[in-house]
Amino acid sequence: MPFKSNNACICAAIVILLLVVILIPLSFSYLEYYEYGLIQRKATGSVDITTVYNSGRYPIGPGRRFIKYQADSHYVHFDKLSVFSKSGTNESIGLEFLVDIGLTYFLIQDEIGLLHKDLSRNYDTIIESRAKDAIKNEAIGVSFNEYFQDRKSVERRFKEAISHRWAEPPSLHCSLDQFHLGRIRIPDSVASKQLEARVQNERNDKESFIQQAQIERELTAVEVNTIDLEREKVLRTARAEASLIRSRAQSQSERIKAQAQTNGTNMLLAASDIVTQEQKSAFTYIRTLRNRNDLNVDVSYLSADNVLRTTPASSA
Structure with missing residues (x-):
């Protein structure tokens, strides 16, 4: 009897040891450096959203597991996103063209539980959808020329629009990190109209x-x-x-x-x-005749009566 009792104890100890060896590894769950985790009960599927775990090894038991969320940056790229520029009047929209957008964002660690509650695992689709809406709504207030003459300002406006849109209720529990306005593509019809407008302006x-x-x-x-x-x-x-x-x-x-x-x-x-008036008159008369260019005067003699006798001479 003691021998059988000892064998039973040994078998029980071996079984317990095997269970411990098997269950202890199963009780630990791992999170990588790029992961967040929420504990979920396997039996009921309920999730504890009060505690968020980051990278490490945790003894949560074999009946539980981690629902994992990405802890590092999420990269989103919008290729050829269609937007409209600001119109010159209030009666119509502006020109349509295509833009390439690149952005990165992070999930807020303390709000992972709320993220799971509000958006579940489809959060990325909703986040990207709101980002597109924010860009398109902001693009309407930007003139066509600003996209080419003031890209930095346009990029800043788009980034701020996305941040504000994500913060609107219900919150998306994420934060925008990097934003880049890439290539701007103008449709051929729009480019043709713009070129013709420029040429016409030059003609004017x-x-x-x-x-x-x-x-x-x-x-x-x-x-x-x-x-x-x-x-x-x-x-x-x-x-x-x-x-x-x-x-x-x-x-x-x-x-x-x-x-x-x-x-x-x-x-x-x-x-x-010469003192008498007659003598003065005779002198004056003679001088006047001599001063005439068309008359030659030759005085030959004076008569006893003091009368001047002249003989005509040929004109010079």
């Missing part, structure tokens, strides 16, 4: 420059004509003033000469002892 500018040049030429011609008229006025005024000065000078010279001649005659008459 050219015509405007031509008209402005014509106006400038006409204004220049008016200024030249004004200057010519002013020059002609100055010249005529100068000629008139010069003529007046010459006339005055000639008149002055004639007056001076006449005065000098009168003084000289008086001196000559006084020196020649």
